Amino acid sequence: MGVKKRMSGCVATANAIRLADVDVICSYPIRPYTGIMSELARMVADGELDAEFVLGEGEHGQLSVVYGAAAAGARAFTGSSGVGVMYAMELYSPISGERLPLQMCIADRTLDPPGDFGSEQTDAMCCRDQGWIQGWASTPQEALDISLMYYRIGEDPRVLLPQYACQDGYFVSHILGEVDVPTQAEVKAFLPPYKNHHVLDVKNPMIIGAQIEPQMGPGLQYQRYLAVEGSRKVIEEVHEEFADIFGRKYDPWIEEYMTEGAETVIFIQGGHAETGKTVVRRLRNLGEKVGLVRLRTIRPFPTQQVRECLSRFKAVGVIDNSVSFGIACSAGILLTEVRAAIYDMGDKVKTVGFVAGLGGEMITHDEFYKVFKKLKEVVKTGRVDKESYWLPFEL
Amino acid sequence: MTVPYEKIPFAGTVPSPQKENEGMITGNWRTRRPILDAEKCTSCQLCWISCPDSSINLGSETSSLTFNLKYCKGCGICNEVCPVGAISLVPELDFED
Amino acid sequence: MLEEIKSIKKAPVEEYYVPGHRTCAGCGPALQYRLVAKAAGPNTIFLGPTGCMYVANTSYACGPWATPWMHTQITNGGAVASGVEAAFKAMIRKHKTDAEFPNIIVMAGDGGTSDIGIQALSAAFYRGHNILFICYDNESYANTGIQASPMTPYGAWTTFTPAGPVVPEGKKLMPKDITKIMAHGHPELKYLATASLSYPIDLMNKVRKGLNANGPAFLYIHAPCPKGWSFPADKTVEIGKLAVETGMIQLYELIDGEYKLTYKPTKYKPITEYIKYQGRFSHLQPEHIEKLQQFANQRLKEVGVEVEAPTITT
Numbered sequence: 001m002g003v004k005k006r007m008s009g010c011v012a013t014a015n016a017i018r019l020a021d022v023d024v025i026c027s028y029p030i031r032p033y034t035g036i037m038s039e040l041a042r043m044v045a046d047g048e049l050d051a052e053f054v055l056g057e058g059e060h061g062q063l064s065v066v067y068g069a070a071a072a073g074a075r076a077f078t079g080s081s082g083v084g085v086m087y088a089m090e091l092y093s094p095i096s097g098e099r100l101p102l103q104m105c106i107a108d109r110t111l112d113p114p115g116d117f118g119s120e121q122t123d124a125m126c127c128r129d130q131g132w133i134q135g136w137a138s139t140p141q142e143a144l145d146i147s148l149m150y151y152r153i154g155e156d157p158r159v160l161l162p163q164y165a166c167q168d169g170y171f172v173s174h175i176l177g178e179v180d181v182p183t184q185a186e187v188k189a190f191l192p193p194y195k196n197h198h199v200l201d202v203k204n205p206m207i208i209g210a211q212i213e214p215q216m217g218p219g220l221q222y223q224r225y226l227a228v229e230g231s232r233k234v235i236e237e238v239h240e241e242f243a244d245i246f247g248r249k250y251d252p253w254i255e256e257y258m259t260e261g262a263e264t265v266i267f268i269q270g271g272h273a274e275t276g277k278t279v280v281r282r283l284r285n286l287g288e289k290v291g292l293v294r295l296r297t298i299r300p301f302p303t304q305q306v307r308e309c310l311s312r313f314k315a316v317g318v319i320d321n322s323v324s325f326g327i328a329c330s331a332g333i334l335l336t337e338v339r340a341a342i343y344d345m346g347d348k349v350k351t352v353g354f355v356a357g358l359g360g361e362m363i364t365h366d367e368f369y370k371v372f373k374k375l376k377e378v379v380k381t382g383r384v385d386k387e388s389y390w391l392p393f394e395l
Numbered sequence: 396m397t398v399p400y401e402k403i404p405f406a407g408t409v410p411s412p413q414k415e416n417e418g419m420i421t422g423n424w425r426t427r428r429p430i431l432d433a434e435k436c437t438s439c440q441l442c443w444i445s446c447p448d449s450s451i452n453l454g455s456e457t458s459s460l461t462f463n464l465k466y467c468k469g470c471g472i473c474n475e476v477c478p479v480g481a482i483s484l485v486p487e488l489d490f491e492d
Numbered sequence: 493m494l495e496e497i498k499s500i501k502k503a504p505v506e507e508y509y510v511p512g513h514r515t516c517a518g519c520g521p522a523l524q525y526r527l528v529a530k531a532a533g534p535n536t537i538f539l540g541p542t543g544c545m546y547v548a549n550t551s552y553a554c555g556p557w558a559t560p561w562m563h564t565q566i567t568n569g570g571a572v573a574s575g576v577e578a579a580f581k582a583m584i585r586k587h588k589t590d591a592e593f594p595n596i597i598v599m600a601g602d603g604g605t606s607d608i609g610i611q612a613l614s615a616a617f618y619r620g621h622n623i624l625f626i627c628y629d630n631e632s633y634a635n636t637g638i639q640a641s642p643m644t645p646y647g648a649w650t651t652f653t654p655a656g657p658v659v660p661e662g663k664k665l666m667p668k669d670i671t672k673i674m675a676h677g678h679p680e681l682k683y684l685a686t687a688s689l690s691y692p693i694d695l696m697n698k699v700r701k702g703l704n705a706n707g708p709a710f711l712y713i714h715a716p717c718p719k720g721w722s723f724p725a726d727k728t729v730e731i732g733k734l735a736v737e738t739g740m741i742q743l744y745e746l747i748d749g750e751y752k753l754t755y756k757p758t759k760y761k762p763i764t765e766y767i768k769y770q771g772r773f774s775h776l777q778p779e780h781i782e783k784l785q786q787f788a789n790q791r792l793k794e795v796g797v798e799v800e801a802p803t804i805t806t
Contacts, residue, residue: 021586023578023579023582023583023586023588024575024578024579024582026575050582050585050586051582052578052579052581052582054574054575054578054619055619056571056615057571057611057612057614057615057618058611060567060568060571060611060612061568061571061611061612061615064564064565064567064568064571064572064574064575064612065571065572065574065575065578066575067564067568067572067575068539068562068564068571068572068573068574068575068576068577068578068579069575069576069578069579070575070579071562071572071575071576072537072575072576072579072580072583073579073583073588073589074578074579074582074583074588076575076579090565090567091565091568094563094565097406098406099405099406193588197405197406197408198405198406198408200537200560200562200576200594201560201591202534202535202536202537202559202560202591202594203591204410205410205411205557205558205559205560205561206408206409206410206411206560206561207408207409207410207411207550207554207555207557207560207561207562208406208408208560208561208562208563209407209408209550209562209563210407210409210550210552210553210554210555210563211546211547211550211551211552211553211563212407212552212553213551213552213553215396215397215398216398216403216407216552216553218397218398218400219397219398219399219400219402219403220400220403220406220407222400223400223403223405223406226400407553409553409554409555411555411557411558411559411560411561412510412512412554412555412556412557412558413510413558414507414510414558415510415511415512416510416511416512416513416554416555416556417512417554418512418552418553418554418555419512419513419514419551419552419554419556420512421511421512421513421514424517438501439500439501440500440501440503441500443500444500444503444527444692445523445692445729446523446526447515447518447519447520447522447523447526447728448511448513448522449507449509449510449511449526449556450511453505463511465511466511466512468517468518469517470517470518470725470726470728471518471724471725471726472518472523472725472726472728472729474726475726475727475729475730476729476730
């Protein structure tokens with residue numbers, strides 16, 4: 001049991017990084033994640049954290065710096081938002097392919113054009129193919145907790161993969177929440193020192209990243225595939241260990257909220273779930289059979305768990321807080337992934353996609369009510385007449 | 396032929412070599428072979444320091460320098476830099492091996 | 493501290509760039525790599541941005557360095573080296589390693605230094621990391637089949653600057669002078685010099701001075717490329733010498749804000765003596781050659797050498 005304080009998602013993440021005794025941090029300012037770096041800079045200056053605080057020249061530089069640091073054997077941290085996340089794109093595959101378990105915190109932000117500081121999950125969602133562990137925190141407490149868990153998962157010798165610890169910009173990164181900050185002793189018990197199979201060490205010299213011929217290509221990718229798939233087991237174990245040491249139990253994959261006996265549920269990722277939960281409570285009070293399912297880990301995607309969970313409901317409204325123009329089914333990424341996961345259930349579970357909360361707008365209570373109303377209609381008619389709705393314009 | 400994934404080292408990382416990198420043997424590139432006239436050689440070591448392939452082995456008090464024919468590409472820089480013309484380049488096909 | 497090497501005969505015998513790499517026969521960059529590794533010794537970590545000295549050396553799934561080596565993207569040699577350096581600083585201070593602080597050397601081509609890699613290089617030097625950044629200049633993007641880089645000379649043929657009726661000189665642009673760019677405006681700079689593979693002892697000692705500098709050190713190494721410049725593979729060292737003797741390349745160090753030549757030919761030869769052996773200049777007309785001569789004279793002037801333009805003999 002640690003100390004309970006009110007703090008933002010940014011400050012909570014910074015506390016996790018401090019407790020993880022990170023060695024190298026690379027900063028670059030971009031809203032809204034900057035607060036994490038400012039807090040870390042203060043911690044370093046005040047002697048609360050002993051780390052090299054490297055002033056990066058840009059997001060591409062940030063990821064390059066921590067790539068080098070992790071290869072040298074140090075625990076490394078960086079972060080970004082919006083177009084910054086895109087600028088560093090070149091590095092995501094090399095970092096995961098070289099099996100360097102550094103952590104990047106993404107406080108999400110809508111992409112240009114034009115400039116818009118508002119929250120949107122698009123930036124981090126664009127990175128989902130790169131072989132990193134990835135998930136969204138919906139509260140400042142969870143932001144702290146996933147940063148600690150992700151280092152533990154990523155650095156596990158069976159995994160050795162980098163992680164995107166995501167949180168909604170402003171809604172989580174800036175709004176205060178109550179956070180139980182663990183003690184250093186608890187974290188030491190939970191998170192062992194970082195070790196890797198390959199490090200830059202003159203006593204054991206290795207050549208990391210030599211050019212290959214295509215015949216080695218499939219095998220290297222398959223190794224990474226096995227690592228990502230193998231991480232599922234580790235993710236579950238680590239969540240158990242976390243609960244034992246810190247007393248907070250999270251389902252590794254999905255959080256179910258008031259789903260007992262529900263006929264229709266919302267499937268959603270990140271901080272907007274908190275708003276959704278309020279609407280679920282109110283509808284429940286009115287006797288409506290509704291619930292909410294929050295996706296906690298998107299990579300690796302919990303296909304089996306999503307399948308088992310959603311098979312209990314009649315209609316699912318999948319909320320996408322990101323854009324993917326031209327995607328199959330014309331809604332968003334989560335809709336296509338959910339549909340892929342529950343494909344075998346055929347027509348039994350109806351799914352409808354809702355693109356919402358873009359540009360930093362809240363997903364309002366009104367919008368959630370409309371979603372549940374639409375889902376109720378789908379259950380009644382047994383038909384999905386339109387599979388995607390862009391809120392607030394359609395519906 | 397696709398290499399089986401179990402045969403690929405972790406992330407493709409390999410140990411650094413100590414004395415030679417047998418992963419890329421280049422002696423069979425040669426069309427001309429360097430030959431030393433030991434009488435003329437003054438052991439100035441200019442050829443040795445100018446070989447991009449680290450393929451000249453220094454002699455000693457009792458022996459003259461030798462060429463590492465496993466790797467020598469026959470570029471001929473040694474022949475060019477030798478100030479006394481102690482190295483000549485002979486067509487590779489003239490040799491049995 | 494690494495000691496000065498007094499002569500070729502007193503040069504270290506150990507090789508840290510061993511035989512066995514897929515570089516062209518007579519490859520200039522390979523020769524300078526060997527000399528750099530020899531000078532740096534075993535307590536060295538190399539970072540290799542994409543380029544000939546990555547692809548040709550590590551084809552395939554192997555490499556010739558007896559020390560640790562890691563690939564970086566062509567964009568970020570300076571940044572990755574910064575991360576390695578920061579890591580060792582932190583780990584040593586926090587007693588997370590018993591390693592000694594290593595030599596950290598970036599071996600970047602002219603493209604990875606002056607073009608796509610310039611941002612990361614400048615930032616690393618601004619931040620004052622204890623690294624040695626080497627630019628091996630083969631005056632093109634060689635590994636992709638010889639394309640123009642900002643350090644390709646005026647008048648050079650490359651596949652992106654071919655000579656033709658519309659563009660008789662081939663490359664119209666004068667090259668960047670990355671060494672002078674690095675020499676000014678980076679307050680943390682500790683050592684800066686130019687070198688050539690044709691002057692190996694000078695090169696190796698400059699490597700050692702850079703590594704001893706305990707801060708950011710920049711070393712430009714001129715590395716002739718037989719394939720890219722179209723000259724026979726055995727002429728690499730000679731072409732390198734001619735570059736210096738015609739003034740196209742100047743060997744100097746930056747000492748207390750001033751350029752001090754470390755080698756000066758007694759008399760400078762006209763640049764025709766240099767370009768006549770290289771196929772990449774064979775299309776040049778007298779007016780282009782004159783421009784190139786002016787360029788060489790200007791560069792010499794910048795390091796304090798006034799020359800009378802030697803007569804161009806056609």
